[in-house]
Each structure stands twice: as C-alpha cells, then as structure tokens.
Amino acid sequence: DGGITQSPKYLFRKEGQNVTLSCEQNLNHDAMYWYRQDPGQGLRLIYYSQIVNDFQKGDIAEGYSVSREKKESFPLTVTSAQKNPTAFYLCASSTTGGGFYGYTFGSGTRLTVV
C-alpha cells in the first residue's frame, strides 16, 4: 500500500543535541513538507521541497534543516539552535498540484526535549 511513513513515533532529546526525524513516501509524489503542531497554533510550515535537491524555508525554519537527496525521502533535523523543539512534527507529501489534490500526511513524530 502506498503511504507516507514517519519514524520514530516518539523521540526524546537532551538539550543541546541534534536529532533527525525520518519521513519516507512511496506515493511517487514530487513535493514534500514538514509541519509543526503546537497546542492552539495549528499547523505551521517548517520546510518544503517541490523537487529533489531543492527545498525552501517555510514560516518557522529557524533551528531546523532538511535535505532532499531522494524523491522518497525528506528528513528533518532539529538542531540545538531550535529554542523550543518540543512539539508534534508532521510530514506530508503531494503531487505538484498539491493544493488541488490535497496532501497525504504521515502519522507524526512527538519530540520531547528532556
């Protein structure tokens, strides 16, 4: 079955450490996205990529980095520069006409800084 997989589901990080969240899709979608969800804040765009080897900053990119070396994969690194990293992170993918056909979301990763 085609879908989008995020791993791990729960992740704990010590302050000052970088951590990478995995996102893989087998939907043959060109575009991929990372969102962050905080209570009362809705979904905020961190980074997006419309094609391999290219990505753009979203609204809250500071303290995050991404790569898009393969069409299927779009990992997100939460760096130590991110001041408040505890949140629920969602990865999504879409065709290039994503706004018309919608996004497919992964099941999310809950990151907690301890």
Next chain:
Amino acid sequence: DQQVKQNSPSLSVQEGRISILNCDYTNSMFDYFLWYKKYPAEGPTFLISISSIKDKNEDGRFTVFLNKSAKHLSLHIVPSQPGDSAVYFCAASSSYSGAGSYQLTFGKGTKLSVIP
C-alpha cells in the same frame, strides 16, 4: 498575518444534531479549499474539498459551502456521530502564485466534540 482563520477553537454538539464548522480567509487569490480531520497523535486525513467555481460540495454526511463574496466557507456534518470528535482544519491554496504554488495554508483548527 493569518490568511485562513478558524475563529472557534472548540465546538460541542449533541449526537444526531448538525455540526457547523466555520472558516474565513483573507486572500482573494485562494481558489481551492479543503477540510482535514485530525485525531490526537495522528496525522490529518483529507475529508472534503471545494473549488472556487462551486458553492457547494457533498460527500455523504459532509457538505462544504463556499461563499466567495464573504470569503467564508463552512463544513456541515449531519448527523453528527461520536466518532466525528476530532480537530478539523480548514486549508486553502492558490493556483496563481509562483514558487510554492499549490501550497496549502492551514487554519488553527476547531476541536469538535460530539456528545452521545
């Protein structure tokens, strides 16, 4: 600048009654609108969408209405069921923008509670 607004953070409805979730937008270039449903600790799932050339779209118990002049859309759920209890996100996109076109802009969500 919040381009998609869901002004009601929460809504409680009795089972069997109608649930109406509202969404307002400010960008007149938006021409496609979607509703997503999200359960806790899960990713949002697509529910229903509408193009700006229409004013109504139905799918079973779910109907979305679009009022372009008011820049307002609403999601009606009839009859409401306890399993409908979730957070509902309104989203919009524009086919007219350049780089990043077709991106979805999300509202902050409305938490619907359907009481048995």
